[in-house]
Amino acid sequence: MSFPIAVRKPLPSASTPTFALYAPTTRRSYNPLQWRAHSTSHRQCLSSIWIPKEIKSASPNEDAHGKLARAGFLRQSHAGIYHMLPLGRRVQDKLERLLDYHMRGLGASRISLSSITSKQLWEQSGRFSQLSSEVFNFRDRKGAEYLLSPTHEEEVTALVAQSIxxxxxxxxxxxxxxxxxRDEMRPRHGLLRxxxxxxKDLYTFDATTDSAQHTYAQVQNSYTKFFTSLGLPFVKVEANSGDMGGSLSHEYHLPTSIGDDLIVTCSQCDYAANDEILQGQTASPLLLNHNNAWRDIDWQVWRGISKDRKTLVNAWVPIQLSRTTGSDGLAGVSLRAIETVVPELDSSVDRPLTLWAETVRRWSHDPIQHRSDAMNPRVLNLIDHRLAADPDFRIRDGRGSNVPDAAHLQQIVVGEAKDGTPLDLLGVSHGDRCPRCCAGELKVEKALExxxxxxxxTRYSExxxxTISLPGNADPITDETPSSIPRQAPIQMGCYGIGVSRLIGAIAEHLVDDRGLQWPRAIAPFEVAILSAxxxxxxxTKMYDMISDTSRSEVIDVVLDDRAxxxxWKMKDADLVGYPVMVILGKHWKAEEVVEVQCRRLGIRSLVRREESRELVYNLLQQLSY
Structure with a gap:
């Protein structure tokens, strides 16, 4: 019997297209996102990439999403649904490769679960009744009910149950x-909602609680490294698990004025939390008199509206206790507390009275109105327990000013939560005492998760x-002499998510300026743009070949703007797109054969000779990596 002889193939010639994965060799230059395919024979040119531009010019108050569209990163398909175009796809690909790197560091295997899940699984876990209004559901031709997956806990648990x-x-x-x-009622802020x-979802499965807690700590460390590599000023905070379930939860937030959440941090200790878990934990001692009683209580009303627009919600709170600015000019109101009483509240509405006035107008002109209280508009007044205890407090104009025919509407007053406890409608405020160290003051700011x-x-595994087979009553991790009688136990699970598309929108919003986008080096569509007259x-072209020299250990991701x-125009467009570094061949090149190197984030504009340009470009990119 003969065997084939292994033959070593010759190295490709310089004219042969080759592709290699690149990782910098020095510790300082290491950037995991630079593991990428790099062609040694084909230049990256903007003329060969489809980059459609918006015909309309920039508006005076253009936000980051407007710049993403105008620069050609994305286009809207339908409300809350977007196409990613080549530039946007490059950003997303780099972000995904960075996530791949950190997930491999955890020993995780990548899978691809179906976007379609069964309604039966969600009913079995008990989540369908909680989230049914937010999911896209449909029936197949045989009548079976399915969902477009908003998340995959049920599917991955069912998969593991069959295999482990x-x-x-x-x-x-x-x-x-x-x-x-997710069937968002009111998509907004581009990619943010x-x-x-x-x-990116990571699902972990462990045999014991201790092992699951160890995994949790490892993933948190990996997340910290990931967000740090993007240069983001993120804040990790304690959080509620919500409808996801479980007993331990943390959120990673980017502070921004357009954020949906409020986060609090302490001036003295490392305490950081989402405001939803601070309900009833803090106090404002400066507002107490010498008898430890609330002094000079005045009131203010926060207004909201239900998702069906049939319920106007008035939350009455002490005005002196409300110091952080919120919607309708009111501060310190806890939306979480209001939602426990009014789960159908639409907290995304900025001007509820406008919608409410339209509801009342339609109702007042309805010829068959007053059919039943359930079908008629109503006003729901929620009274904070501090005002409820004040004998001088009474509801003033609870229906909302300038609302036609509102006097005949049903008005309901609620002073207790569903569990019978008095309503505490105040949110945390600047200067409140830290619930952990009791010495520091809390800072409150808006943030985006x-x-x-x-x-x-065992929220889903049970x-x-x-379930898995364990060796008797022993802990399989630590007990070396377990009982010989096996037992069945549910698997300990963890779930860890990062919103990839949301993160792209958040980074764009965080780094945008009047001239355009400013991408971190790690996920910029290209690190360097070569612009020439x-x-x-x-x-x-010669400058491109020198900067992108693949024979060097430090490979740079370069694009040549060879458009006619x-x-x-090229310089203005490059500012809009947000390349970290630009190399410009213009009047200085014609006069003195020197190039202009610009880095907007570092505020650098330097004129250097051709042979010095690559070193300067590389040094600038190194500064942008940290």
Whole structure:
């Protein structure tokens, strides 16, 4: 019997297209996102990339999303649904490769779960009744009911339940980067709140609680490294698990004025939390008199509206206790507390009285109005317990000013939560005492959630039958002499998410300026753009070859703007797109054969000779990596 002889293939010639994965060799230059395919024979040119531009010019108050569209990163398909175009796809690809790197560091395997899940699974876990209004659901031709997955806990638990049967097969870590769907009533802020979005999900499975807690700490460390590599001023805060379930939860937030959440941090200790878990934990001692009683209580009303627009919500709170500015000019109102009484509240509405006035107008002109209280508009007044205890307090104009025919509407007064406890409608305020150290003062700021970690415990493994065989009553991790009688136990689970598309929008919003976008080096569509006047195309090509020299250990991701347009137009467009570094061949090149190197984020504009340009570009990119 003969065997084939292995033959070593010759190295490719310089004219042969080759592709290699690149990782810098020095510790300082290490950037995991630079693991990428790099062609040694084909230049990256903007003329070969489809970059459609918006015809309309920039508006005076253009936000980051407007610049993303005008620069050609994305286009809106439908309300809350977007197409990612080539530039946007490059940003997302780099972000996903960075996530791949950190997930591999955790020993996680990448999977791809179906975007379609069964309604039956969600009913089995008990979540369908909680989230049914927010999911896209449909029936197939046989009448079976399905959902477009807003999240995949049920599906991945069912998958593991079929495949894992012993503690010896754990720990297991699975992740995916995939599209998800949520029927948002009011999509807004571009990629920040959409109906179709891309998420990175990591699902972990452990045999014991201790092992699951160890996994939780490892993932938190990985998340910290990931957000740090993007240069983001993120804040990790304690959070509620909400409808996801579990007993331990942390959120990762980017402070921004357009954020949906309020986060609080202490001036003295490391305490940081979402305001929703601070209900009733803080106090404002400066507002107490010498008898420890609330002094000079006045009132103010916060107004909201239900999702069906049939209920106007008035939340009455002490005005002196409300110091952080919120919607309708009111501060310190806890939306979480209001939602416990009014779960149908639409907290995204900025001007509820406008919608309410329209509801009342339609109702007043309805010829068959007053059919039943359930079908008629109503006013719901929620009274904070501090005002309820004040004998001088009474509701003033609770229906809202300038609302026609509102006097005949049903008005309901609520002073207790559903569990019978008095209503505490005040949110945390600047200067409140820290509930952990009791010495520091709390700072309150708006923020946008960009990541979330959950220790789920057995929230999904129990109802969906994901169990493993354990050796008797012993802990399989620490006990070396377990009982010989096996037992079945539910798997300990964790879930860890990062909103990929939301993160792209958040970074754009965080770094945008009047001239355009400013991407971190790690996820910029290209690290360096070579711009030349139309009559200097040949010189621009030579500069590209020198900067992108693949024989060097420090490979740089360069693009050549070889489009047949003027140099000023190219420079303005490059500012809009947000390349970290620009190398410009213009009047200085013609006069002195020197190039202009610009880095907007570092505030640098330098004129250097051709042979010095690559070193300067590389040094600037190194500064942008930290």
């Amino acid at each position: 049967h012993s503690y010896r097969e754990l720990p297991l870590r699975l992740y995916q980067i995939t599209r998800k769907y 959409t109906r179709e979005f891309t998420m 960009i990541g979330h970690t959950f220790h789920l415990g 109802p969906l039958g994901a 139309p009559d200097l195309t040949t010189d621009g 347009v003027s140099l000023p």
